[in-house]
Amino acid sequence: MALSRAIYCSSVLIAALLLVVPSSAVVPHALFIFGDSLVDAGNNDYLVTLSKANAPPYGVDFAFSGGEPTGRFTNGMTIADIMGEALGQKSLAPPYLAPNSSAAVASSGINYGSGSSGIFDDTGSFYIGRIPLRQQIDYFEKTKAQILETMGEEAATDFFKKALFVIAAGSNDILEYVSPSVPFFGREKPDPSYFQDALVSNLTFYLKRLNELGARKFVVSDVGPLGCIPYVRALEFMPAGECSASANRVTEGYNKKLKRMVERMNQETGPESKFVYTNTYDIVMEIIQNYRQYGFDSALDPCCGGSFPPFLCIGIANSSSSLCSDRSKYVFWDAFHPTEAANLIVAGKLLDGDAAAASPINVRELFQYEYK
Numbered sequence: 001m002a003l004s005r006a007i008y009c010s011s012v013l014i015a016a017l018l019l020v021v022p023s024s025a026v027v028p029h030a031l032f033i034f035g036d037s038l039v040d041a042g043n044n045d046y047l048v049t050l051s052k053a054n055a056p057p058y059g060v061d062f063a064f065s066g067g068e069p070t071g072r073f074t075n076g077m078t079i080a081d082i083m084g085e086a087l088g089q090k091s092l093a094p095p096y097l098a099p100n101s102s103a104a105v106a107s108s109g110i111n112y113g114s115g116s117s118g119i120f121d122d123t124g125s126f127y128i129g130r131i132p133l134r135q136q137i138d139y140f141e142k143t144k145a146q147i148l149e150t151m152g153e154e155a156a157t158d159f160f161k162k163a164l165f166v167i168a169a170g171s172n173d174i175l176e177y178v179s180p181s182v183p184f185f186g187r188e189k190p191d192p193s194y195f196q197d198a199l200v201s202n203l204t205f206y207l208k209r210l211n212e213l214g215a216r217k218f219v220v221s222d223v224g225p226l227g228c229i230p231y232v233r234a235l236e237f238m239p240a241g242e243c244s245a246s247a248n249r250v251t252e253g254y255n256k257k258l259k260r261m262v263e264r265m266n267q268e269t270g271p272e273s274k275f276v277y278t279n280t281y282d283i284v285m286e287i288i289q290n291y292r293q294y295g296f297d298s299a300l301d302p303c304c305g306g307s308f309p310p311f312l313c314i315g316i317a318n319s320s321s322s323l324c325s326d327r328s329k330y331v332f333w334d335a336f337h338p339t340e341a342a343n344l345i346v347a348g349k350l351l352d353g354d355a356a357a358a359s360p361i362n363v364r365e366l367f368q369y370e371y372k
């Protein structure tokens with residue numbers, strides 16, 4: 001009782017102090033995160049799906065949970081987590097589907113990311129449960145209605161204007177496109193250029209919708225070098241040390257079109273909105289090519305689950321063949337996802353790097369930018 005009263009009193013005090021600080025000095029640390037397993041913070045734990053990371057060794061290095069799995073598809077923090085923490089978040093944006101997530105909206109934002117989801121609604125249907133990007137934005141609309149109710153229109157508008165909207169999607173759409181075994185929605189595969197255009201066009205539609213809903217600061221992620229992930233390398237029987245050039249070509253083509261779209265969005269909606277394109281592709285490629293300089297021992301093998309199907313990282317025995325001994329020495333955690341060690345390097349460059357990493361400004365500059 002006494003303790004909770006003390007906490008209550010101090011939060012009243014803090015609230016009172018905040019009122020006398022000029023509003024420009026109050027930086028809300030809300031992140032609204034959309035996308036796939038690269039940013040999922042646990043939403044898939046609440047779904048019936050084959051795409052889950054809810055058992056050890058997932059999360060083994062995640063400090064906030066003491067090493068317990070949280071549904072994140074890596075051993076520690078995702079790139080979105082690392083950016084949130086670096087920008088001053090006291091607690092990371094919780095998964096939307098967590099029962100009490102709404103309590104954290106004003107302080108931390110919400111994470112709508114969902115493993116195996118894509119920009120296209122059909123992507124990931126093999127895994128059954130997932131939240132496609134369209135539905136993630138529907139969920140955001142519900143969050144917005146709730147914030148309007150609690151904050152009122154003016155404060156809510158200001159709140160969304162300052163929050164970061166991080167969108168990391170497209171990997172699963174491209175993965176399905178390049179996977180020889182996956183029927184492309186039961187139809188003939190379109191040629192790569194048509195496919196890339198459709199993907200960018202669908203994503204543009206969703207970015208505009210978020211913009212209409214009040215989002216002003218966007219971090220739009222490209223897609224990393226999918227031809228180098230252990231899953232694609234195994235599918236295409238790549239020799240040791242080689243990435244699939246064809247998968248990387250489809251990805252690079254998409255990224256080029258995405259970057260042009262982001263530049264167009266800045267022209268069309270600026271200066272009231274800002275879109276930052278992040279170039280994880282080149283950063284991860286550079287790490288893979290010079291992995292020793294970055295402190296890694298392995299560039300292309302996963303730490304967990306082995307390099308060949310069925311790539312089981314979940315529920316594995318504690319044997320050295322399925323889990324590496326030093327997780328900080330691997331770029332890849334499992335057949336699809338980077339380790340926290342790799343995520344830390346990538347996130348650091350997106351936050352503070354030059355225009356080769358994030359353009360036209362980096363993520364920290366976007367976060368600190370003040371609209372007049």
Ligand SMILES: *[C@@H]1O[C@H](CO)[C@@H](O)[C@H](O)[C@H]1NC(C)=O
Pocket residue numbers: 094100101103104
């Ligand atoms: C939600 O509940 C869990 C478990 O009770 C707790 O650990 C977490 O901090 C809560 N999150 C929020 C945002 O209140």
Ligand SMILES: *[C@@H]1O[C@H](CO)[C@@H](O)[C@H](O)[C@H]1NC(C)=O
Pocket residue numbers: 120198199201202205
């Ligand atoms: C989304 O992509 C599909 C092709 O898969 C296309 O038919 C549709 O027109 C696109 N929608 C938008 C809004 O671009």
Ligand SMILES: *[C@@H]1O[C@H](CO)[C@@H](O)[C@H](O)[C@H]1NC(C)=O
Pocket residue numbers: 318
């Ligand atoms: C796996 O090994 C770690 C130490 O490397 C140990 O703490 C843990 O209890 C082991 N888990 C199982 C299921 O044997």
